[in-house]
Amino acid sequence: MSDGIFIGLGAPEKDGGLPQYLNLRRANRHGLIAGATGTGKTVTLQGIAESFSALGVPVFLSDVKGDLSGISMAGSPTAKNADKLVERAREIGLENYSYADNPAIFWDLYGEQGHPIRTTVSEMGPLLLSRLMGLNDTQEGVLSIAFKYADEEGLLLLDLGDLQSMLAYCAENADSLSARYGNVTKASVGAIQRQLLQLESQGGAHFFGEPALDIHDFLKVDDKGRGYINILAADRLMQSPKLYATFLLWLLSELFETLPEVGDPDKPVLVFFFDEAHLLFDDVPPALEDKIEQVVRLIRSKGVGVYFVTQNPIDIPEAVAGQLGNRVQHALRAFTPRDQKAIKAAADTFRINPDLNVETAITELKVGEALVSLLQEDGSPGIVQRTLIAPPRSRLGPVDAKERAIIQSISPCTGKYDTAVNRESAQEILAARGQAAAAAAEAAKAQAEADKAAAAQAKVEAKQREQELKEQARRDAAAAREAAKPSALDKAVQSATRSAASSVGRQVANELGRAVFGGSSRKSSGGIAGKLVRGILGGLFK
Numbered sequence: 001m002s003d004g005i006f007i008g009l010g011a012p013e014k015d016g017g018l019p020q021y022l023n024l025r026r027a028n029r030h031g032l033i034a035g036a037t038g039t040g041k042t043v044t045l046q047g048i049a050e051s052f053s054a055l056g057v058p059v060f061l062s063d064v065k066g067d068l069s070g071i072s073m074a075g076s077p078t079a080k081n082a083d084k085l086v087e088r089a090r091e092i093g094l095e096n097y098s099y100a101d102n103p104a105i106f107w108d109l110y111g112e113q114g115h116p117i118r119t120t121v122s123e124m125g126p127l128l129l130s131r132l133m134g135l136n137d138t139q140e141g142v143l144s145i146a147f148k149y150a151d152e153e154g155l156l157l158l159d160l161g162d163l164q165s166m167l168a169y170c171a172e173n174a175d176s177l178s179a180r181y182g183n184v185t186k187a188s189v190g191a192i193q194r195q196l197l198q199l200e201s202q203g204g205a206h207f208f209g210e211p212a213l214d215i216h217d218f219l220k221v222d223d224k225g226r227g228y229i230n231i232l233a234a235d236r237l238m239q240s241p242k243l244y245a246t247f248l249l250w251l252l253s254e255l256f257e258t259l260p261e262v263g264d265p266d267k268p269v270l271v272f273f274f275d276e277a278h279l280l281f282d283d284v285p286p287a288l289e290d291k292i293e294q295v296v297r298l299i300r301s302k303g304v305g306v307y308f309v310t311q312n313p314i315d316i317p318e319a320v321a322g323q324l325g326n327r328v329q330h331a332l333r334a335f336t337p338r339d340q341k342a343i344k345a346a347a348d349t350f351r352i353n354p355d356l357n358v359e360t361a362i363t364e365l366k367v368g369e370a371l372v373s374l375l376q377e378d379g380s381p382g383i384v385q386r387t388l389i390a391p392p393r394s395r396l397g398p399v400d401a402k403e404r405a406i407i408q409s410i411s412p413c414t415g416k417y418d419t420a421v422n423r424e425s426a427q428e429i430l431a432a433r434g435q436a437a438a439a440a441a442e443a444a445k446a447q448a449e450a451d452k453a454a455a456a457q458a459k460v461e462a463k464q465r466e467q468e469l470k471e472q473a474r475r476d477a478a479a480a481r482e483a484a485k486p487s488a489l490d491k492a493v494q495s496a497t498r499s500a501a502s503s504v505g506r507q508v509a510n511e512l513g514r515a516v517f518g519g520s521s522r523k524s525s526g527g528i529a530g531k532l533v534r535g536i537l538g539g540l541f542k
Contacts (some may be wrong), residue, residue: 005051007103007328007372008042009092009270010385017092022048022326024055025268028300030323031307032316033273035330040368044328045273045309047392048491049229052271053102058219058227061235061273062248068275069231070173070395085391100186100393103222104229105411106404109247110206113233113404115417117247118209120158132204132246132328133195140186145181146170147363155426159209160200160428166195169430173353202485204239207247210421215251215258217238218412219270228412238276245280249288259302269303273455277278278315279306293319312338313346313402319347325375325454328389331365338478346371351385361386 004021011017022031035041042065048060050071058262063069076099089097106114110295121129126147130140146166150157157163170177178184182301199205214321219528221229237244245455252272257271276278280292300323308324309314312332316324327349334340347358350373361371365386399407 004217005048005055006094006390007048007374008370008387008389010372010387010473014492018385020372020374020385021381023377024057025264025377026325026379027052027057027271028264028268028303028305029325029379029463030296030300030305031326031328032313032321033307033309033328034311034313035365036311036330036333038367039330039332039365040370041309041328042067042275042299043368043396044330044370044389044394045275045307046394047390048307049271049273050100050392050394052100052268053227053229054100055267056221056225056227058230059273060218060230060232060271062232062244062275062354064234064238064275066233066235066398066455067105067396069104069233069390069399069404070397071102071229071231071392072106073395073399073403074101074369075099075393075395079395079397081396085396088388088391093389097391098367098384098393099385102228102229102394103224104415105217105220106231106233106408107175107242108204108233109237112236114231114408115411115413116420117213117232118204118417118420119212119254120210121159121163121208122150123254124208124246126416127149127288127291127443128246128253131249132242133180133192134193135241137516139188139192139408141182142170143192144530145184147179148181149177150426152375152516155429156424158425160196160205161428164193164196165430167196167428176385177442190224197241199322202243204240209425211417213417214255215254217416218432220412237389238279241279241282244276244282245282248274248280249292249295250303252299253291254301255304256302260332261301261302262303263301265303271305271307273307273309273356275309277310277444278312280308281315281317281320289317289319293323296320296323312342314342325379325381326370327373329362329371330369331367334363338455351381353520356383356386406538432463451518511536 004023005027007015007020007022009022033041033044045061046068049061052059061068061071076086077086086097107117108114109117124132126140126144129135130143135143147157149155149170155162155166155486157166167189170184171186174184174186174189187496218228218230222228237247255270262269266283281289286293298446299306307326310318313321313329329346329350332343332346334343343359346362350358350371358371363369363534368391369387370387370389371384373384374382374537375381490522
């Protein structure tokens with residue numbers, strides 16, 4: 001089958017073994033690679049991934065243990081177990097088996113073992129952030145309000161610093177935001193801020209910022225037409241399982257929102273392999289599980305195939321497992337009741353093979369052997385076959401630091417993501433607003449104090465003016481009184497006038513007395529009547 005990926009050789013039948021091919025036209029119908037530790041599922045993943053690359057299909061895979069980085073280097077006849085690989089190739093009829101490398105790009109959220117992968121807080125959105133921080137419904141609602149307000153005000157939420165600043169603003173303006181959007185409490189905001197600090201301590205700050213990942217950089221092919229294999233260094237990331245799971249879900253969501261509808265292309269646009277897939281579903285709230293199911297179901301029409309790699313097939317929720325058309329099941333152990341349940345569940349998902357007892361076979365599979373059921377050309381599942389898995393052509397084992405550095409130096413993304421950019425966003429804008437508000441408040445305070453001082457000074461000046469006016473009035477009154485007093489000359493004239501008037505009066509009176517009463521003697525003029533007349537006349541001349 002020229003348009004498919006050779007998975008391995010099925011169990012011998014009358015006419016020999018039946019080759020198992022993954023149909024490229026059905027590769028976007030997703031798949032599952034499951035099996036207990038040490039049964040060979042990682043090697044199976046590596047072989048399928050390099051086959052996709054050779055056919056021009058870009059691949060993304062998470063390297064949880066660090067050994068998948070070897071897919072970038074050709075295998076070696078001197079490597080450990082090389083003889084077993086050659087023997088397996090001969091056993092399944094791979095006559096042209098040879099070692100080959102693959103074009104690879106290394107990625108790392110922490111920027112240590114590959115190009116940094118960043119996204120902005122806005123692109124992540126409140127739902128995935130709530131999942132990442134383990135928020136309850138109330139806290140998630142408050143976080144959604146913060147996003148809503150930031151969007152309406154044109155405040156870019158790029159990194160965790162922006163989100164912290166936005167939450168601080170929400171706490172300070174809780175009353176006005178509550179009236180506009182619904183209840184916003186300082187307690188809820190504080191709880192979110194504490195979770196953000198925990199996220200930052202787990203390395204989340206490395207994931208949020210710019211330059212943000214351009215999802216099209218995962219879709220590159222090299223000059224030979226081979227699809228690049230994008231390898232995410234996830235060994236350290238696994239120490240923060242929530243961040244790991246949320247990142248993978250964000251990546252799927254970003255692809256779904258970015259890529260155009262293509263239906264069922266001749267070959268996938270991109271294929272994802274999610275190792276330790278159970279982390280994507282552990283303790284996931286129903287709303288988020290619904291979103292995962294929706295993305296997995298709909299992203300098929302974007303030409304993207306998603307392959308979950310996990311130890312136990314029951315780790316995948318039924319709603320999602322029902323979307324996985326291509327299945328490779330390695331051995332499971334029946335040590336516990338849960339293991340037995342998993343074996344039965346796995347057996348029930350396969351199309352029945354009358355010549356094969358699936359439940360028994362699952363426990364008997366050897367390393368490098370698996371039960372395989374792949375979608376046929378018409379989209380129906382093929383009959384399950386016990387299959388010897390084809391060996392990969394690349395190295396089984398990790399690259400060393402020197403080899404990684406060389407591969408990184410020729411990456412087509414060199415220089416694009418390696419230096420972080422911090423442009424003006426919510427943190428800077430809110431800080432500037434705060435500084436402006438503080439400066440305005442300080443200016444208002446200074447103006448108020450100046451106005452108060454001016455009023456006090458005016459009051460003092462008014463009081464001084466009033467005192468001056470009073471003093472001036474007193475002086476004017478005194479001057480008026482002083483001016484009203486007669487002068488010494490006036491007094492002398494008045495005194496002289498009074499004296500003269502008295503003398504004239506007495507003379508007139510004497511003369512009048514004599515004329516009235518007669519006689520010329522002093523006695524007659526000094527009589528009672530004379531005295532009376534003189535007194536009257538004297539008074540008239542005063």
